[in-house]
Amino acid sequence: MRQMNVMGCGIAALVASAGLAVAGGPSLSNTLGTPGMGGSYIAAFHAHDDGSGEKLYATGSFTVPGVAGTTNLARWNGASWESVGGGLVNQYSNTMTTFQGDLIVGGYFDSANGVAGTAKLARWDGTQWHSMDAQSEIFLNSVWDLAVWDDGTTGEQLYVAGNYSDIGGVGGPDHIAKWDGTTYTPVGGTIGGAVPLIVLDIHVADLGDGEKLYAGGRFLTIDGVPANNIAAWDGTSWSALGDGVTPSAGFAQVLHMTSWDDGNGMALYVGGRFANAGGQPATRVAKWDGTSWSPLGAGLDADCQELVVFDDGSGEALYALGEFAHPDAGTFVLAKKWNGETWDDYLTSNDGAFGGIVYDAGEGTAMHIGGSFSSVEGVSSNRVISVLGASGGCNVADLAEPFGVLDFSDVVAFLGAFDQMESGADLAEPIGTFDFSDVVAFLGAFAAGCP
Numbered sequence: 001m002r003q004m005n006v007m008g009c010g011i012a013a014l015v016a017s018a019g020l021a022v023a024g025g026p027s028l029s030n031t032l033g034t035p036g037m038g039g040s041y042i043a044a045f046h047a048h049d050d051g052s053g054e055k056l057y058a059t060g061s062f063t064v065p066g067v068a069g070t071t072n073l074a075r076w077n078g079a080s081w082e083s084v085g086g087g088l089v090n091q092y093s094n095t096m097t098t099f100q101g102d103l104i105v106g107g108y109f110d111s112a113n114g115v116a117g118t119a120k121l122a123r124w125d126g127t128q129w130h131s132m133d134a135q136s137e138i139f140l141n142s143v144w145d146l147a148v149w150d151d152g153t154t155g156e157q158l159y160v161a162g163n164y165s166d167i168g169g170v171g172g173p174d175h176i177a178k179w180d181g182t183t184y185t186p187v188g189g190t191i192g193g194a195v196p197l198i199v200l201d202i203h204v205a206d207l208g209d210g211e212k213l214y215a216g217g218r219f220l221t222i223d224g225v226p227a228n229n230i231a232a233w234d235g236t237s238w239s240a241l242g243d244g245v246t247p248s249a250g251f252a253q254v255l256h257m258t259s260w261d262d263g264n265g266m267a268l269y270v271g272g273r274f275a276n277a278g279g280q281p282a283t284r285v286a287k288w289d290g291t292s293w294s295p296l297g298a299g300l301d302a303d304c305q306e307l308v309v310f311d312d313g314s315g316e317a318l319y320a321l322g323e324f325a326h327p328d329a330g331t332f333v334l335a336k337k338w339n340g341e342t343w344d345d346y347l348t349s350n351d352g353a354f355g356g357i358v359y360d361a362g363e364g365t366a367m368h369i370g371g372s373f374s375s376v377e378g379v380s381s382n383r384v385i386s387v388l389g390a391s392g393g394c395n396v397a398d399l400a401e402p403f404g405v406l407d408f409s410d411v412v413a414f415l416g417a418f419d420q421m422e423s424g425a426d427l428a429e430p431i432g433t434f435d436f437s438d439v440v441a442f443l444g445a446f447a448a449g450c451p
Contacts, residue, residue: 026312026313026387026389026390027387027388027398028347028376028377028379028381028386028387028388029363029386029388030376030381030385030386031361031362031363031386032076032081032368032384032385032386033380033381033382033385034381034382035064035065035066035382036064036081036374036381036382036384037058037060037062037063037065037074037382037383038062038063038064038382039060039061039063039383040060040061040062040092040372041061041062041370041371041372041383042058042059042060042062042354042355042370042371042383042384043059043060043061043092043093043094043095043107043354043355044058044059044093044094044095044096044354044355044370045057045058045059045096045355045357045359045368045370046059046096046097046098046103046357047357047359048096048098049098050102050125050126051126052126055075055076055077055078056075056076056361056368057073057074057075057076057096057103058073058075058076058081058384059072059073059093059105059107060092060093060094060370060383061092062074062383063087064081064082067081067083068083069083069084069085069086069087069113070087071087071089071090072088072091072093072107072109073087073088073093073105074087076361078362084103084124085112085113085124085128086113086114086129087113088107088109088111088113088122089109089110089111089112089113089114090109090110091107091108091110092107092108092109093105093106093107093108093109094107094108094142094143094145095107095143095144095146097146097147097148097158099123099146099148099156099158099181100181101125102123102124102125102126102130103123103124103126104123104124104146104158105122105123105124106120106121106143106144106146107120107142107143107144108120108142112129113129115128115129115130116131117131117135118130118132119134119136119137119141120134120136120142120143121134121143121160132179133168134160134167134184135166135167135168135169136164136167138164138165140163140164141162141163141164141167142162142163142164143160143161143162143164144162144199144200144201144217145161145162145199145201145202146158146159146161147159147161147202147203147204147213149204149211151213151233151235152211152235153235154180155180157178157179157180158178158179158180158181159177159178159187159213160176160177160178161175161176161199161200161201161202161215161217162175162198162199162200163197163198163199167184168184172184173185173186173187174190175190175197175198176190176191176199176202176215176222187213187233188222188223188237188238189222189223189238191217191219191221191222192220192221192224193220193221194220195219195220195251196251197217197218197219198217198219199215199216199217199219200216200218200254200255200272201215201216201217201254201255202214203216203257203258203259205257205259205266206259206266207259207265207268207288207289207290208265208266212232212234213232213233214230214231214232214233214241214257214268215230215231215233216253216254216255216256216257216272217229217253217254218251218252222238223237223238225237225239225240227239227240227241228243228245228246229244229245229246229252229272229274230244230270241278241288241293242278242279242293243277243279243293244277244278245272245277245282245286246274246275246276246279247274247275247276248276252272252273252274252275253272253273253274254271254274255271255272255273255303255304255305255306256270256271256272256304256307257269257270257271257307258308258309258318260309260318262318262340265289267288267289267290268287268288268289268290269296269318270285270286270288270307271284271285271300271303271305271306271307271320272284272303272304273303273304274286277293277294277295278292278293278294280293281295282294282295282296282299283298283299283301284299284300284301284302284304285299285320296338296343297338297341297342297343298343300320300322300324300343301324302322302323302325303322303323304320304322305322305323305352305353305355306321306322306353306354306355306356307320308321308356308357308358308367309358310358310367310389311389312367312387312389313389314390317337317339318337318338319335319337319338319346319367320335320336320343321354321355321369321371322336322352322353323351323352324336326345331348331349331350332348332349332350332352333345333346333347333349334347334348334349334352334353334369334371334373334385335353347376347377347385347387348376348377349373349375349376349377349385350375351372351373351374352371352372352373353369353370353371353373354370354371354372355369355371356368356369356370361386363386363388364389365388365389366387366388368384368387369384369385369386371383373385397410397414397442397446398410399413399424400412400413406446410446411446414442418434418438421434425438425442426438427441427442427445428440428441
């Protein structure tokens with residue numbers, strides 16, 4: 001495993017812009033990305049226990065080099081990526097969740113390892129794949145998101161969102177449905193409007209008035225209720241979120257939602273492609289507090305693919321993942337961090353991100369980011385990179401190559417940074433003041449060694 005410490009290494013600019021000058025700052029790990037995935041991209045992660053212990057699953061459009069049966073789906077066993085039932089045949093997968101103890105996978109694949117009736121939607125019980133009788137072999141059908149929710153009337157059910165018609169057979173629901181383990185039923189009614197219709201994301205949240213299922217995508221109505229690309233289901237009926245999110249031209253779409261309390265109460269954060277929220281300017285990201293919309297600074301310069309809440313050691317914050325602009329040709333901003341007023345560039349890469357999860361995959365709690373990249377902050381990492389939260393110890397002292405080895409080069413790097421009053425040497429309170437306490441902190445970390 002190769003870790004790169006955020007402080008005093010090749011991403012000093014990141015430290016300055018993101019305000020990460022704290023002792024034991026976050027570090028990058030490419031453990032999951034070496035060799036990582038070949039192919040196009042990772043779309044999503046999910047933590048699931050199939051009876052052998054909880055593990056991290058990844059899905060998208062990829063294969064793991066040298067590992068058979070990992071097409072579009074793989075599981076991290078603590079040391080390497082491995083097959084899950086032979087993988088998914090052709091195309092790609094978008095989403096995963098756990099329902100009734102089984103792993104549910106949805107996307108645009110032909111089958112799960114050739115099992116009949118598993119096109120686009122399949123169930124893994126830890127031993128074998130099963131059909132969910134979605135009857136989604138039709139070319140145009142695709143599943144984009146899954147969620148499990150109990151609306152208080154029928155017990156937990158699996159909610160299925162996407163671009164499909166007649167799920168479960170002729171006359172079945174369109175675009176959004178729920179499944180009780182046997183039967184698909186409508187969720188109120190389907191979406192409509194003069195836009196390319198699709199439900200891309202669903203999310204369960206309680207903003208203070210009870211849990212609701214939020215649906216986002218491309219639509220102008222749902223069950224006949226006017227709702228611009230986003231709506232809420234309370235178990236009985238759909239309702240709009242004010243004026244929703246709208247474009248400046250063409251069509252808008254919601255790509256991802258998450259809920260978070262930034263200190264002002266729980267709210268729904270919405271990312272995607274839009275220019276306005278609630279009738280006011282909000283570029284590609286906005287906040288719904290249950291009553292009204294508000295922008296998040298000047299917004300984002302490219303589509304927001306995913307929103308993740310993570311504490312990298314400097315406090316819990318909201319991160320936006322995507323493929324954001326960078327002044328250097330061939331370089332993109334993979335992740336941006338919301339500081340409460342503006343979006344700070346957080347990570348750069350050679351391509352974009354699509355999914356993220358906060359999970360301990362063996363190196364401590366981390367934000368794992370998946371996408372189509374092969375390099376992050378100059379470190380080779382194929383389709384997945386991990387941001388490890390601040391932990392102190394050897395990471396603080398590991399300032400020079402080879403990373404993961406504490407030797408005299410780290411001492412030289414620290415002394416040079418201390419002499420120049422660079423952030424890599426600012427390891428102890430008071431932060432911003434270079435004094436003997438920083439020397440003591442470095443020596444203590446160096447003496448502790450790397451695990």
